[in-house]
Amino acid sequence: MVFSSLIFLLLFLPIFLIGYHLVEKRYKNSFALLFSLLFYFWGAPNFILIAIGSIIVDYYLVAFISRFKARNRLVMLWVSIVFNLSFLLYYKYFDFFIENLNIVLEGGHTYDIAAIILPIGISFFTFQKISYSVDIYRKTAPPLKSLLDYSLYIMLFPQLIAGPIVRYNEIADQLNNREFRNYNDRIYGLYRFAIGLAKKAIIANVLGEKADLIFGLESVDLNSSVAWLGIICYTFQIYFDFSGYSDMAIGLGRMMGFKFPENFNSPYISQSITEFWKRWHITLGSWMRDYLYIPLGGNRVSSKVRLYSNLWLVFLISGLWHGASWNFVLWGAYHGLFLIFDRLFLNTLTKGIGKLGRVMITFLVVLFGWVLFRTENLTAAVDYYSALLSFDFQNIYLFVSAKFYRVLSVALIMSFLLFSDRIKNMYSRFVDSGAFQNQIIKSVFALFLITICVANLAGSGFNPFIYFRF
Amino acid sequence: MYIAIVLALLIPVAQYNFNFVELEDLSGSYKKEKIKIPVLSLNNLKSGDYQKLSSKYWKNEHGFRNFFIRLNNQVNFSLFDKANANGTIVCKDNVLITEGDIKSYLGKDFAGKARIDEMLDKVKFIDDTLKKRGISFFFIIAPSKASVYKDKIPSKYFEIYKSGTTNYDYFIAGAKQRNLKVFDTKKIILEDKSFFDYPVFPKNGIHWSGNTVAKISDTLVDFLAHEIGLEVPSIELTKGEETILNYRFTDYDIGEAMNLLWNISDDVLHYPTLRFSDSKQNKPNVLGVGDSFIQSFYGFYPILDSVFSKKSNLWYYNKTLGWPQEIVRYGIKTFQLDLELELENRDCVILEMTEENLKMTGYGFIEDVFDHFKGKHIITAGKQSLYNKLALDLEIDKQAKKMASIVGYSIPQMKKSLIKGKIKNEWLVDFDYEAEVQKVIVAIKSTPTWLAGVKEKAIRRNESLDKAIRGDAMWVVNKKIGE
Numbered sequence: 031m032v033f034s035s036l037i038f039l040l041l042f043l044p045i046f047l048i049g050y051h052l053v054e055k056r057y058k059n060s061f062a063l064l065f066s067l068l069f070y071f072w073g074a075p076n077f078i079l080i081a082i083g084s085i086i087v088d089y090y091l092v093a094f095i096s097r098f099k100a101r102n103r104l105v106m107l108w109v110s111i112v113f114n115l116s117f118l119l120y121y122k123y124f125d126f127f128i129e130n131l132n133i134v135l136e137g138g139h140t141y142d143i144a145a146i147i148l149p150i151g152i153s154f155f156t157f158q159k160i161s162y163s164v165d166i167y168r169k170t171a172p173p174l175k176s177l178l179d180y181s182l183y184i185m186l187f188p189q190l191i192a193g194p195i196v197r198y199n200e201i202a203d204q205l206n207n208r209e210f211r212n213y214n215d216r217i218y219g220l221y222r223f224a225i226g227l228a229k230k231a232i233i234a235n236v237l238g239e240k241a242d243l244i245f246g247l248e249s250v251d252l253n254s255s256v257a258w259l260g261i262i263c264y265t266f267q268i269y270f271d272f273s274g275y276s277d278m279a280i281g282l283g284r285m286m287g288f289k290f291p292e293n294f295n296s297p298y299i300s301q302s303i304t305e306f307w308k309r310w311h312i313t314l315g316s317w318m319r320d321y322l323y324i325p326l327g328g329n330r331v332s333s334k335v336r337l338y339s340n341l342w343l344v345f346l347i348s349g350l351w352h353g354a355s356w357n358f359v360l361w362g363a364y365h366g367l368f369l370i371f372d373r374l375f376l377n378t379l380t381k382g383i384g385k386l387g388r389v390m391i392t393f394l395v396v397l398f399g400w401v402l403f404r405t406e407n408l409t410a411a412v413d414y415y416s417a418l419l420s421f422d423f424q425n426i427y428l429f430v431s432a433k434f435y436r437v438l439s440v441a442l443i444m445s446f447l448l449f450s451d452r453i454k455n456m457y458s459r460f461v462d463s464g465a466f467q468n469q470i471i472k473s474v475f476a477l478f479l480i481t482i483c484v485a486n487l488a489g490s491g492f493n494p495f496i497y498f499r500f
Numbered sequence: 501m502y503i504a505i506v507l508a509l510l511i512p513v514a515q516y517n518f519n520f521v522e523l524e525d526l527s528g529s530y531k532k533e534k535i536k537i538p539v540l541s542l543n544n545l546k547s548g549d550y551q552k553l554s555s556k557y558w559k560n561e562h563g564f565r566n567f568f569i570r571l572n573n574q575v576n577f578s579l580f581d582k583a584n585a586n587g588t589i590v591c592k593d594n595v596l597i598t599e600g601d602i603k604s605y606l607g608k609d610f611a612g613k614a615r616i617d618e619m620l621d622k623v624k625f626i627d628d629t630l631k632k633r634g635i636s637f638f639f640i641i642a643p644s645k646a647s648v649y650k651d652k653i654p655s656k657y658f659e660i661y662k663s664g665t666t667n668y669d670y671f672i673a674g675a676k677q678r679n680l681k682v683f684d685t686k687k688i689i690l691e692d693k694s695f696f697d698y699p700v701f702p703k704n705g706i707h708w709s710g711n712t713v714a715k716i717s718d719t720l721v722d723f724l725a726h727e728i729g730l731e732v733p734s735i736e737l738t739k740g741e742e743t744i745l746n747y748r749f750t751d752y753d754i755g756e757a758m759n760l761l762w763n764i765s766d767d768v769l770h771y772p773t774l775r776f777s778d779s780k781q782n783k784p785n786v787l788g789v790g791d792s793f794i795q796s797f798y799g800f801y802p803i804l805d806s807v808f809s810k811k812s813n814l815w816y817y818n819k820t821l822g823w824p825q826e827i828v829r830y831g832i833k834t835f836q837l838d839l840e841l842e843l844e845n846r847d848c849v850i851l852e853m854t855e856e857n858l859k860m861t862g863y864g865f866i867e868d869v870f871d872h873f874k875g876k877h878i879i880t881a882g883k884q885s886l887y888n889k890l891a892l893d894l895e896i897d898k899q900a901k902k903m904a905s906i907v908g909y910s911i912p913q914m915k916k917s918l919i920k921g922k923i924k925n926e927w928l929v930d931f932d933y934e935a936e937v938q939k940v941i942v943a944i945k946s947t948p949t950w951l952a953g954v955k956e957k958a959i960r961r962n963e964s965l966d967k968a969i970r971g972d973a974m975w976v977v978n979k980k981i982g983e
Contacts, residue, residue, distance in 0.1 A: 031551075031555075035555060036555075036558055036559050036562055037554065037555045037558045039509065040509060040510075040512045040513060040558070040563075041513060041558065044506055044507070044509035044510045044513070045510075047506045047509075048507070048510070071545075073551070075545055075546050075547075076548075213502065217501065217502050220502060220505060220506075239962045240962065242964075243958070243959060243963070243964070246964050246965065247965075251955070425656075425659060427656040427657075427660050428956060428959045428960060429959055431580075431581075431582065432581040432582065432590075433576065433580030433581070433582045436579070436580055437580075470501065473502065473505060476505060477505050477508065480509070481571070482575060484512075484568055485569070485571035485572035485575065486575075487559075488562070488568035488569050489530075489568065489572030489584065490572070
């Protein structure tokens with residue numbers, strides 16, 4: 031069940047919210063867990079028991095970490111990490127491994143592809159589980175006292191499928207001690223949810239249709255204009271799709287009293303790739319930093335070569351996390367490379383070209399990277415790059431319409447609006463204000479957007495969700 | 501406020517259960533599918549079928565669905581100049597024109613000289629044969645909205661679709677060369693400014709307006725009397741009704757198909773009153789074959805009833821009997837009728853095509869009549885055994901008895917005709933829809949020009965090429981079986 035579906039918006043969500051607000055405080059976690067399990071069961075009925083089983087085992091494994099001392103703690107941590115990663119490796123990467131093994135063994139014995147179905151959200155909740163184990167090991171937060179609370183932390187439906195990846199230490203306090211009756215939070219949550227829904231239904235879906243169409247063309251039908259149009263559409267589709275989903279998750283959490291970390295911060299106004307990764311999928315970046323990059327030595331390694339190798343390794347893994355395909359690995363490598371270039375020379379080189387110039391260069395680098403992310407395989411990526419750079423420009427009348435241009439304009443404005451500090455400050459003041467007048471504006475705007483989005487979803491058939499498959 | 505909004509989200513559930521607000525039905529492709537409530541079972545849940553079906557069911561059945569769809573269409577139209585009606589383009593000044601019309605006008609759908617020449621040569625032979633029998637033949641060519649309102653077409657379409665020769669130009673020149681009679685309403689309308697006193701086509705309609713039909717009918721009657729030599733009543737047009745509210749018949753057909761929240765038309769349309777002289781005279785018996793434009797001659801005014809005899813017939817796309825109204829409800833297919841009997845007592849045969857349908861080269865009617873006159877028999881020696889088998893079929897007997905009086909045949913004539921129809925459409929006996937669709941898909945993929953056309957359609961409709969190919973293939977098969 032995705033948030034931008036009518037069954038979620040018009041059945042699940044209102045029933046859940048009314049029930050959640052009506053039940054007594056001590057039952058709220060149980061109620062939320064019940065609906066979270068139902069939410070997950072709806073989308074992955076065959077995996078629910080495995081998910082529950084793994085949560086129970088992991089909860090007790092981590093309980094040992096908190097009880098043991100010194101070396102045994104580390105052993106139990108590794109047991110927990112291997113246990114969690116084994117699910118991810120099996121479900122997400124087993125077939126990929128066999129495919130590549132078969133290529134290596136070409137001519138000899140080959141192995142059958144198992145055609146394993148990827149359980150939704152596995153990449154996200156595996157990372158949350160590892161976060162719990164490591165945080166308990168590091169003693170950055172106390173272990174949870176009940177299995178129910180731990181289950182809720184992992185399965186909480188707003189962030190279960192596509193994040194934000196909520197690190198345990200960020201939410202530990204809120205699981206049993208959050209504010210339930212903050213009216214400002216509820217209104218803000220609703221407003222944020224509506225914004226996210228509109229990003230998804232009104233912008234991402236429109237651009238996504240074009241992107242799918244163009245990326246679905248045979249390479250002979252591609253020319254430069256069409257290829258550029260396609261990648262521009264995808265660049266904004268993925269941002270509005272994913273950040274929209276994060277907004278909805280954050281909004282839902284806020285209505286329930288949770289404060290989830292932000293996942294996006296106008297990434298396309300970044301002035302370097304280093305900055306881009308501080309603004310794009312922030313929770314993945316910080317997870318990788320805290321649980322992979324720092325344990326590898328972080329910035330405090332002895333040599334530059336080691337530092338850059340670690341950086342690159344983190345990005346290769348980050349790419350692979352997105353999907354079992356060489357395209358994702360290359361995408362990670364591509365970003366890792368630019369991160370190293372930033373440190374080596376790019377930041378110095380671009381100092382003189384001004385803020386706007388740096389933003390444009392960074393945007394282009396990101397845009398080129400999305401080709402790897404979107405195409406199905408390396409051959410398709412090469413074909414697409416060839417079309418982009420062939421300078422064979424033809425008219426694109428067939429692909430565009432007044433609706434497309436207007437939606438793209440809104441996407442551009444929304445993506446680059448916060449480039450201006452003045453607008454950024456004005457918007458922050460509006461969002462943070464709890465004034466009555468402000469609450470009314472947020473509420474009316476939320477109701478308006480939800481109505482328009484429901485209408486849009488009722489009248490159209492195109493409603494995929496990109497990060498669902500990760 | 502928060503509570504009110506959360507509760508408001510439940511209103512569609514309440515409407516679903518109690519249906520407390522009566523909503524106007526949707527038309528066209530937005531009509532509700534018939535989806536059953538999914539069966540809840542452990543197996544269905546485990547396989548995910550229950551979840552999928554429930555989502556589909558809820559999307560189709562949720563409360564206020566009609567309102568939400570209308571709202572979405574209205575937003576698309578008002579904010580994005582997008583008409584959510586199949587193949588419709590919002591042109592300048594919000595005039596709605598179908599893309600097919602624009603393509604025809606600009607020659608993008610040119611059927612090719614060879615095809616049109618072949619059609620006209622066959623028609624020449626048919627015309628000569630009919631003449632010998634004392635039957636007249638002529639074409640009615642109706643204009644596309646695009647050629648009447650070419651100034652409303654957005655300029656980009658001229659760049660995309662401008663292709664040189666059009667079906668219309670080549671057809672008209674060819675017909676003239678062969679001395680075939682053509683009642684060219686496009687020429688008449690474009691040359692006579694009085695047609696433009698009121699909209700020739702309504703802003704939100706695909707067909708010509710009631711006013712145009714009235715005026716064209718007047719000219720048509722003149723044409724029948726003087727060019728064809730038929731005795732027909734004359735028509736007198738008087739003042740009638742001018743309206744922006746009470747549009748008739750097809751004058752708001754695209755508007756309706758768009759399923760908007762409110763009426764978008766600001767056209768002032770005019771419906772003159774028609775008076776027919778001397779309705780008692782011996783009216784001509786006519787067979788008309790045509791598309792939806794010919795329906796205007798009975799939809800707006802009782803022109804067909806008043807001008808032609810009751811024995812006359814209208815064959816809609818050469819597939820079904822479309823007039824007189826009394827027999828439409830029987831759903832009789834034209835292949836069930838005997839072509840010889842259908843032609844023998846006619847005074848006149850009319851083939852009507854709009855500019856856009858010229859590429860269909862007569863809906864198969866020309867081939868049927870040509871083959872018939874050339875003596876190409878359906879019941880060949882090889883088919884005789886099938887004929888004998890079908891002759892013993894009691895179902896056909898029953899059907900023949902029922903239909904004979906409706907179409908005016910004797911029972912043996914009707915039976916023979918039904919058997920012929922079955923043999924002609926033998927493929928329908930063991931018809932496998934999917935297999936037919938697959939055959940057409942293969943044909944599309946192996947015909948570069950056809951494939952290119954479908955690719956273009958896919959891009960325009962924002963759908964995958966495979967989906968567009970299948971859609972086209974289904975359309976072809978549906979046409980073939982007369983759906």
